[in-house]
Amino acid sequence: MNYSADFLPPIKLIALDAETASLSGRTGRTRPPTDIRWVRVLEFLRSNNLAPNSRKLYERELKRFLGWTELHYYELRPRHLGQYKEYLRDELRTDAGKPLSKSSINAGIAALKSFFKWMCYTYPDIIATNPILGIKLEKVPLPPAQSLTPEQMERVWSALELLGETKQRDTALVHILIHGLRAGEVVQLNVGSFDGKLLFLPDTKTNEPRLVPLCQESRQVVAEYLQLREQQGEVLNSLSPLMISHHASYKGERLSYHGIYFAVEKIGELAVIVDLHPHSFRHTYATDLLLLGVDSFHARKLTGHKSEKAFRRYTLRSEQEAAIAAYYRAIGETQGV
Known part of the structure; x- marks a missing residue:
C-alpha cells in the first residue's frame, strides 16, 4: 500500500465540547492542558523547606507571574522581568483599588529570585543564565521589631x-x-x-x-x-x-x-x-x-x-x-x- 503524502486522508480538526467530551470517558468534561511551567513550580515548592505561609506566598506570586507571561522559562530575558516589575508597580491593584506597596512588590520579586535561582541550579539545560539577577528590590524602611512589652x-x-x-x-x-x-x-x-x-x-x-x-x-x-x-x-x-x-x-x-x-x-x-x-x-x-x-x-x-x-x-x-x-x-x- 502506498503511504505517500498524496494518498493520506485529509486531517480533520474536531472541536471538543467541554460539557460532553472527556479524557477519561467518565467525567463528561475535558481537562485543560497542563502548563509544563507550573509543573516546575510545584517541583520547586516540594523541594524547598518552606513554612506554610511562605509556601502560600510563593505559590501565589509564581502563579501571578505565569499568568502575566506566556513565555517559557528559556525564552525569558532580563527585560521581561524588568517589565514584570513595572507591571507590579504601575498596573496591578489591590482589591481596594490601591497600588501594591513596596513590600508587596518585593514579595513578588523575592519569590521569583528564589525560584529562578533553583531553576538555574536544577535545570541548567533550560535556564543557563538567571534572568532576574539584575532586578533590584524596592527600597523600604526597615520595619521596627514588634516586641511585646x-x-x-x-x-x-x-x-x-x-x-x-x-x-x-x-x-x-x-x-x-x-x-x-x-x-x-x-x-x-x-x-x-x-x-x-x-x-x-x-x-x-x-x-x-x-x-x-x-x-x-x-x-x-x-x-x-x-x-x-x-x-x-x-x-x-x-x-x-x-x-x-x-x-x-x-x-x-x-x-x-x-x-x-x-x-x-x-x-x-x-x-x-x-x-x-x-x-x-x-x-x-x-x-x-x-x-x-x-x-x-x-x-x-x-x-x-x-x-x-x-x-x-x-x-x-x-x-x-x-x-x-x-x-x-x-x-x-x-x-x-
Missing part, C-alpha cells in the same frame, strides 16, 4: 490561667514560643526533640540544625505538660508530637500550624492584645537577647536568622537603649529618674 507579657501569663482544657498545652506552647521558635518549627517538634534542657530543631528555615536552650522555668513547664499526658494514659515515644491538638476532629494529633495561630489568637483576646500572633514572641525573644547584652552573632544562632540584614531590626532597639544609657551616664544622671 513586659506589661503585655504579664497579661499573656494571666490570660493562660483563664484557659480550660488547653491550659497546660498552651502554657507549654507559649514557653516554647518565647524562645524564638517559628510556628512552623513548633509543628515539627517531637517528644524526642526535647532532652529536658534543650530543643533540637533538625529542619529549620535556614536548612541548618539548631539547638535552642530553654530557661529553667520553661523546661519545667514542658516536662510537666508531657507528664500530664502520660498520666492521662497517652503512651509517648521519641516520635510522638510535642504539641497535640484538642480540636474535636483532630484530638490527640499533632498541633497544626493553624492550630498554633488559633491558640495564640485566643490568648491575645483574653490578654486584650490586638493582633497577637506566634511571631510576636519571636520578636520579643530576639529583642530581649540583645538588650541582655548577648552578642548579635550568638543571638542569630539562637533565633535561626541566616541574614544579618534581616536581624538588623532587632539590633536597632538595643543600640538605641545603649545610646540612651550612655547619655545618662555621661551627664551623671540615673536613667528613668
Whole structure:
C-alpha cells in the first residue's frame, strides 16, 4: 500500500465540547492542558523547606507571574522581568483599588529570585543564565521589631490561667514560643526533640540544625505538660508530637500550624492584645537577647536568622537603649529618674 503524502486522508480538526467530551470517558468534561511551567513550580515548592505561609506566598506570586507571561522559562530575558516589575508597580491593584506597596512588590520579586535561582541550579539545560539577577528590590524602611512589652507579657501569663482544657498545652506552647521558635518549627517538634534542657530543631528555615536552650522555668513547664499526658494514659515515644491538638476532629494529633495561630489568637483576646500572633514572641525573644547584652552573632544562632540584614531590626532597639544609657551616664544622671 502506498503511504505517500498524496494518498493520506485529509486531517480533520474536531472541536471538543467541554460539557460532553472527556479524557477519561467518565467525567463528561475535558481537562485543560497542563502548563509544563507550573509543573516546575510545584517541583520547586516540594523541594524547598518552606513554612506554610511562605509556601502560600510563593505559590501565589509564581502563579501571578505565569499568568502575566506566556513565555517559557528559556525564552525569558532580563527585560521581561524588568517589565514584570513595572507591571507590579504601575498596573496591578489591590482589591481596594490601591497600588501594591513596596513590600508587596518585593514579595513578588523575592519569590521569583528564589525560584529562578533553583531553576538555574536544577535545570541548567533550560535556564543557563538567571534572568532576574539584575532586578533590584524596592527600597523600604526597615520595619521596627514588634516586641511585646513586659506589661503585655504579664497579661499573656494571666490570660493562660483563664484557659480550660488547653491550659497546660498552651502554657507549654507559649514557653516554647518565647524562645524564638517559628510556628512552623513548633509543628515539627517531637517528644524526642526535647532532652529536658534543650530543643533540637533538625529542619529549620535556614536548612541548618539548631539547638535552642530553654530557661529553667520553661523546661519545667514542658516536662510537666508531657507528664500530664502520660498520666492521662497517652503512651509517648521519641516520635510522638510535642504539641497535640484538642480540636474535636483532630484530638490527640499533632498541633497544626493553624492550630498554633488559633491558640495564640485566643490568648491575645483574653490578654486584650490586638493582633497577637506566634511571631510576636519571636520578636520579643530576639529583642530581649540583645538588650541582655548577648552578642548579635550568638543571638542569630539562637533565633535561626541566616541574614544579618534581616536581624538588623532587632539590633536597632538595643543600640538605641545603649545610646540612651550612655547619655545618662555621661551627664551623671540615673536613667528613668
